[in-house]
Amino acid sequence: MTTETVTALEAQHVLQTYKRQPVVFVRGEGTRLFDADGRAYLDFISGIGVAVLGHAHPGLAAVIADQARTLVHTSNLYYHPLQGQLAARLSALSGLQRAFFCNSGTEAVEACLKFARRFWYSQGVTNRTAYVALEHGFSGRTMGALSVTANAHYRDPFGPLIPGVTFVAPDDIAGLEAAVTQSTAALIAEPIQGEGGVRALSPEFAAAIARVTKTTGTLLIADEVQCGLGRTGHSFHYQSFGWTPDLVTVGKAIGSGIPIGAALVGEHVATQIFAGDHGTTYGGNLLSTRAALYVLAQLEALKPHIAEMGTLFEQRLQDLQRQHPVITSVRGAGLMRGLELAVDAQPVVDAALKAGLLVNRTAERVVRMLPPLTVTKTELEEAIGVLDGALASVKVEGSTVEMRA
Ligand SMILES: Cc1ncc(COP(=O)(O)O)c(C=O)c1O
Missing domain, CATH: 3.40.640.10 (Type I PLP-dependent aspartate aminotransferase-like (Major domain))
Known part of the structure; x- marks a missing residue:
């Protein structure tokens, strides 16, 4: 099944209550998801805060x-x-x-x-x-x-x-x-x-x-x-x-x-x-x-890891805020984080998706992140790198954000 056949079948028969991103996931492994074309994504939304042990946990x-x-x-x-x-x-x-x-x-x-x-x-x-x-x-x-x-x-x-x-x-x-x-x-x-x-x-x-x-x-x-x-x-x-x-x-x-x-x-x-x-x-x-x-x-065994990753995540998001004035606040605690922007968050979420990172937009101006609680330091750093690029690829014009290229 290709992305096109999956989306076409849904368009005909699935009640259209969701505005899905145009990607079909077929497999997961830890913090990674793989689409129908075999492309890997770093999953920083984990099924909206669900897949806390990561995907396909043995x-x-x-x-x-x-x-x-x-x-x-x-x-x-x-x-x-x-x-x-x-x-x-x-x-x-x-x-x-x-x-x-x-x-x-x-x-x-x-x-x-x-x-x-x-x-x-x-x-x-x-x-x-x-x-x-x-x-x-x-x-x-x-x-x-x-x-x-x-x-x-x-x-x-x-x-x-x-x-x-x-x-x-x-x-x-x-x-x-x-x-x-x-x-x-x-x-x-x-x-x-x-x-x-x-x-x-x-x-x-x-x-x-x-x-x-x-x-x-x-x-x-x-x-x-x-x-x-x-x-x-x-x-x-x-x-x-x-x-x-x-x-x-x-x-x-x-x-x-x-x-x-x-x-x-x-x-x-x-x-x-x-x-x-x-x-x-x-x-x-x-x-x-x-x-x-x-x-x-x-989860009990993961608590020290969550504390360590949560602190690192917050620090890295604050670093991003210093580099990108469009970020108005870093919100949340632990591994539940939001970047509040001065503008609509959707272009940033779309740019991240294109670069292989899954995050989502909530309350219009917030980029929400809920990675698996098993997320590693390397994965956090990788996500921050992608977000950095995604934030840099949009420019603020008045109250809207436009993609540069
Ligand atoms: C705080 C809170 N309560 C309730 C719900 C509803 O949960 P569900 O979508 O699993 O029915 C959600 C879902 O996002 C939530 O965030």
Whole structure:
């Protein structure tokens, strides 16, 4: 199959909800992807923060193959040996007692939104149904998750969404204090806003969230789908704020490509949730939990490496900023990084692709990078070299960027 035949078939039969880059990937190895013409790319987006162990990881491949030969799926009608083990592992990492397993980050968000309402309803408090979320926040595209996602472009065609959601700007402490009341079921926040432009919450604002949720009794949902599980060097990024969330969403990294998500639930919330309140056919099946157990074991061992690579990455991106005034800020933490530009980021992303580096544009002016957590020093240096060239190949004219040649 050629690039042309693949794209032509999709154009006819795949619903056109994605604006794909014109490249067909057929194989991966570590931080590299290979296209249909055999060309290699350095993958600094890793399936949007998913392939944390890199591509075609031999150990992960072996456990998936072994599990596939043994038993893949039985449903949640019965027990199997792995869900409890994975839940216990996530509990040790987060301090939250229980896990509900699902298949994606969005489903983890949906579960947390439901569990928050159920928490109040179970106690006879029927007027605490509202949510507070943050401007620039992204939590998914289903009706509930979309209702707490800020971007009007994603929301507007699908209204009315669930009522009672107030959005607060991530620096507006007074706005936060006004929005979170005795009617709020839960506040949901990403400790580092990924889609919103790799924006970390400021320590002051993070502290204000902890304070107002505590004083009003509002449940705190930390959306760790993108920034969690080692991405920033912490098991969960909320731990760097000293938060004790009531609910935590997990996705992306946990399966390193095998679809699985989880809602982590504090025991005080868990006691208010009962059999039949929520469910899913696939959630936590043997294949996905086996993969996740393997990934979590690897992540623990990778933490010192992530810390070292994260520091190096930040330094090199700051070097780039000194050389390219079009970079207005270097954002993020660990191996979750964004270069905010004074202009649209797409020409830089396109130039990087042409030079064999995969990064992506988010929030219009941000080049986002989420490399595998196994990325090496040599690969980081190579990516910085390509970005240097990509930034040099565009010139700033007013508020637009044009390719030079
Ligand atoms: C913070 C956050 N929450 C939720 C989601 C939705 O996850 P998924 O696309 O796996 O359903 C995303 C996806 O990018 C995300 O970044």
